[in-house]
Amino acid sequence: MKVYIPQIKKVDPEMADLIVKEGKRQEETLMMIPSENIASEAVQQAVGSCLGNKYAEGYPGRRYYQGQEFVDHIENLTKKRAEKVFGVAHANVQALSGSPANLAVYLGLLKPGDTILGLDLAHGGHLTHGAKVSTSGIYYKSVSYTLNKQGKMDYEAIEKLALKHKPQIIVAGITAYPLKVNWSKFAQIADKVGAYLMTDIAHLSGLIAAGVYPSPAPYAHIITTTTHKTLRGPRGAMIMVTKKGVKKNPDLPKIIDSAVFPRLQGGPHMNAIAGIGIALKESMSPRFKKYGEQIIKNSQTLAKELKSKGFHLVAGGSNTHLILIDLRNKGVMGNLAAEALEAANIVLNRNSVPFDTNPPFYSSGIRMGTPGITSRGMKEKEMIKLASWISKIIDDIARIQSEQELTFDQIKKSATRKKIIASSKVIKEVKAEVIKLCKKFPVLGEY
Numbered sequence: 001m002k003v004y005i006p007q008i009k010k011v012d013p014e015m016a017d018l019i020v021k022e023g024k025r026q027e028e029t030l031m032m033i034p035s036e037n038i039a040s041e042a043v044q045q046a047v048g049s050c051l052g053n054k055y056a057e058g059y060p061g062r063r064y065y066q067g068q069e070f071v072d073h074i075e076n077l078t079k080k081r082a083e084k085v086f087g088v089a090h091a092n093v094q095a096l097s098g099s100p101a102n103l104a105v106y107l108g109l110l111k112p113g114d115t116i117l118g119l120d121l122a123h124g125g126h127l128t129h130g131a132k133v134s135t136s137g138i139y140y141k142s143v144s145y146t147l148n149k150q151g152k153m154d155y156e157a158i159e160k161l162a163l164k165h166k167p168q169i170i171v172a173g174i175t176a177y178p179l180k181v182n183w184s185k186f187a188q189i190a191d192k193v194g195a196y197l198m199t200d201i202a203h204l205s206g207l208i209a210a211g212v213y214p215s216p217a218p219y220a221h222i223i224t225t226t227t228h229k230t231l232r233g234p235r236g237a238m239i240m241v242t243k244k245g246v247k248k249n250p251d252l253p254k255i256i257d258s259a260v261f262p263r264l265q266g267g268p269h270m271n272a273i274a275g276i277g278i279a280l281k282e283s284m285s286p287r288f289k290k291y292g293e294q295i296i297k298n299s300q301t302l303a304k305e306l307k308s309k310g311f312h313l314v315a316g317g318s319n320t321h322l323i324l325i326d327l328r329n330k331g332v333m334g335n336l337a338a339e340a341l342e343a344a345n346i347v348l349n350r351n352s353v354p355f356d357t358n359p360p361f362y363s364s365g366i367r368m369g370t371p372g373i374t375s376r377g378m379k380e381k382e383m384i385k386l387a388s389w390i391s392k393i394i395d396d397i398a399r400i401q402s403e404q405e406l407t408f409d410q411i412k413k414s415a416t417r418k419k420i421i422a423s424s425k426v427i428k429e430v431k432a433e434v435i436k437l438c439k440k441f442p443v444l445g446e447y
């Protein structure tokens, strides 16, 4: 990756060396973690700009420090663009990241002990959707819904839970679910029990901006999103109040703004806010629509190819940007698969699958996504190659494991996994192929 850091090289060679190495890693590996992406150079320049020097506590026109002439314009511009792209009544662009954005919504609308109904972490929800280890599950009563045996949303079961627990907020959002969510069904349930419907589109906002995934704006009261995933912005987040939300509670925009500042955060990161504004502008271009379409085409091609090679895909496939593979039929632990693929420069993550029989730390699945590799310009032809490489590696690992008669407990040990990986010739061969492919598709090439 083009890393232009002449001053860092002069001032801090040690840090410069690490940044250059990370750039090289990104250039030579396939970024297949579905929550990662490559921000444009324009976005990266905004993040590294003088805007990071400015304190701007408060909101445009109502700040606590002087010198706000230009940052007020920047925040208003970004806010207006967000409202236009997502068709909402109000956008707060100050949330520092996805988790604080979700917590700000809870802080604004709930009292400690109130009830949140969200998707179980082990079934594809996020920590902040009520997981017991997160603030969302510590300060609030969290109830989780799960997927059905086919790995799909079970709207009847969600309705039953909503009627039983009468949550104040229902969270519809995903972090590892490969199918489109039916926002309308969630809205019917929330409206029936008088709950706020909060949709967390962190993974989906770029697809929604591109018009290739249904927008929750007509159905939700509140929409939260990160800005660094499919949207291709800097690390950051937004909280949006829909027209439906304002109708339910005309004070919602004010409630959200004061939950973000002063209740949860201090000064906003103006450099990130400018970067978000630029990403939103980029998302309005016809080029971005094509990009969104290609993400899904790539994911579906990869899913079809993997299925044809005997992989078991949760929910049967993908109509989004991500794929979740249940590796139990291949007999390979998620950790080993993810580490073996990383050794071949294919970077993704291990993941629990619905009704996983393995503990979360040694989960049975792997999760992969196409936003990052689509940003480099890869298309269906490359997905076919990729599926074949993934399949060859998993099959080789399974072969080595069974030839050496290794048990689950032995494979839990990192040293055993390293030995298996080191002994695979296939991994070395695929790694060379991956590096060749990466050279053809530079990180900030066309998409």
Ligand SMILES: Cc1ncc(COP(=O)(O)O)c(C=O)c1O
Residues within 6 Å of the ligand: 035, 097, 098, 099, 100, 102, 126, 128, 173, 174, 175, 200, 201, 202, 203, 226, 236
């Ligand atoms: C659905 C969802 N919401 C929230 C977040 C949290 O975002 P952050 O890591 O920026 O706090 C994530 C992160 O992966 C996510 O997938």
